[in-house]
Amino acid sequence: MSAPWVYIEDIPKIQEGEIEVRGWLFNKRSSGKIVFLIIRDGTGYIQGVATLDNFTQDQLESLEKIPIESSLIVVGDLKKEPRAPGGYELLLKSVNVVSYSEEYPIQKKDHSIDFLLERRHLWIRSRKQNAILRIRSEVVKAIRDFLDEKGFVLIDAPILTPSACEGTTTLFELDYFDLGKAYLSQSGQLYMEAACMAFGKVYCFGPAFRAEKSKTRRHLTEFWMVEPEMAFWDWQDNMRLQEELVSYIVQRVLEKRKRELEILERDTKPLEKVVPPFPRITYREAIEILKRNGQNVEYGDDFGGDEETIISSQFDRPVFIHHYPAKIKPFYMQPDPENPEEVLNNDLLAPEGYGEIIGGSQRIHDLKLLEKKLEEYNLPKEAFEWYLDLRRYGSVPHSGFGLGIERTVAWICGLKHVREAIPFPRMIYRIYP
């Protein structure tokens, strides 16, 4: 009977006996008559120990020479080893090299970010990148579980769209058969507004695209976003859902991805504080904070990354900024009935200087007001006829928001740049591999 193939993350369920591990040589060292092979299989790491008990001197010498990242199938006996990272070692009985690796280009030494991005298909094998993307996977799962359990229906928004949600300057454009130009979606929001009138509570979760020439640490041309939209919910209901969701994500990662946060050396204390309620300040109060911190800003200015960093640094948990001036926000946001110059919106800034991870608002539900806004914003009414229909046939107050996945992952992982928070980042200067 051959030993069962076990994934390294499942070893604590097996605990003892002879097992087979299939993976890659992550690292190695030898001390005289012992060769240590650190094997990774994508689910974890285990140290294999080869000694003269099971190998000849010649065999040990050839084990020593196996190049890093060669693929292996090994068989050995499990041994509890409290000092080992996973709690177990493998006393090797046989080592079969599936494929000898050529000299692996990524070394321990510091490589330039361009060198690493050019080899992203290999870089994702490294400990930190691997941990980040496993956390990303958990973040996505947490979001979907949270919304699904609350009765939200997933309604995928289209990526190919006939017109722009917020202007065409930052859109990728392509030819669509005989129907003229099509654009890659920046947001599924307008479609979610249609869908929430059909399903009550909905969300879309997919890639979004911005052909922005920004080279900041917060911008990708292709990124993922979840966008919930709720009929009959107002802007305050909206914020309550946001703080509940963000807390849920963070607590889930703390619970399920402890090992990965350790690999990243992430200080988890600030994350533990991420529980509702989050502080709420008005745009006007945010301007005051910036002025007190020596910034040269006026009511009516929009915030960039630097301003967001200053504001978010004042709080120990994510902070809502609501009631922005209407004129620096998109056409569809509901004006405050008591002060129509400001809108019933909110951004949510992550702490530790991370800045905006969510933008949300109550949407205009009145047909006449929406038509007026389209005119004010110089948007072509024809393209929005279907969107106006939502106000013709049983319109209701409704609200929603978009949460950016890469910014959220970058914050939770403590990354400097969002490019490491997505498997294959796309920026204005990078589309390979």
Add this chain to the structure above:
Amino acid sequence: MSAPWVYIEDIPKIQEGEIEVRGWLFNKRSSGKIVFLIIRDGTGYIQGVATLDNFTQDQLESLEKIPIESSLIVVGDLKKEPRAPGGYELLLKSVNVVSYSEEYPIQKKDHSIDFLLERRHLWIRSRKQNAILRIRSEVVKAIRDFLDEKGFVLIDAPILTPSACEGTTTLFELDYFDLGKAYLSQSGQLYMEAACMAFGKVYCFGPAFRAEKSKTRRHLTEFWMVEPEMAFWDWQDNMRLQEELVSYIVQRVLEKRKRELEILERDTKPLEKVVPPFPRITYREAIEILKRNGQNVEYGDDFGGDEETIISSQFDRPVFIHHYPAKIKPFYMQPDPENPEEVLNNDLLAPEGYGEIIGGSQRIHDLKLLEKKLEEYNLPKEAFEWYLDLRRYGSVPHSGFGLGIERTVAWICGLKHVREAIPFPRMIYRIYP
């Protein structure tokens, strides 16, 4: 104290008392001194009953006149009513119209498919479309739960790609800043091959694009696909995962979306039979079946929709077809060592004439062989350098597949055309709304 707002699907948890429902007028009728308002809120339907107990004659007359699809907030007492579809009626105490609808364009009468697609933003409110998309949401959830529980890591593949996986003729093309042309991805497979060497078992789940000029009932230009990829798995392991996944999806929908299948009048008997093992036939056997059924086909021909319908109709559950001739399949499929003219691949055809829902294969892991194939298929080696790297640094046998969401939903729902299986379908002649 005001009555609590309850979503209709949650009424069985409440059972009795005064509640508020927020929704839209789906239908109405009146018989003398009683007005029946059928209200939908996206999570279900309930009949509200207004009588002279709580309304004046004048009020009843104005209730009768509320236009279909007007938005309402109503308060009433719950009453068990076994004959009602959801088991409950609402004895109305107040009816507030939030917004009177203009005359609703979608009537009971038969509309042309173009008329309905042009109004997709409203059509999704109808009973059948609503049921289909709720089933779609459940299918997606089932797939993710299945894979996540098995330890797969979600690795999102990029949509913007620098080159073509299987040739450029069916790709959407766009300008990417100063980097030349970019293409919308047809498949995340190549990226998943990189990822499975880093994470063991991975999947991507996102939109894919084909600029094909096909007008068949099985084609969309934008569709969703899940693509698992597993290191160290061979083509037979691959098929076992596929049959387990497909069975899991179908059983989950049968369990959780009974009401929706009823609305669609779907005969569930054929679905109940979808349990492993699925029959497995070779491509050669499939050719024999076609010949016996009067088709004029020869070994080496590819199958179209008609052929798939004939083959799948021979079986009472999904059927695998494996070992296709290499020359009608993409370059990356592993040849059978015993007969290199055929590949270790499989399609999976859904029963009841539905045809292909999955394509999968073991992938070539040998560097030299892969280089030779790229040459044979006239593909530019430079574009595939990173993909070749996967065979340079610890290559292993690996396998994967892609399951098309819309085809799967169309089959489970018993739809004639995939266009109803996605919220906002994109076809060569449609990109609106």
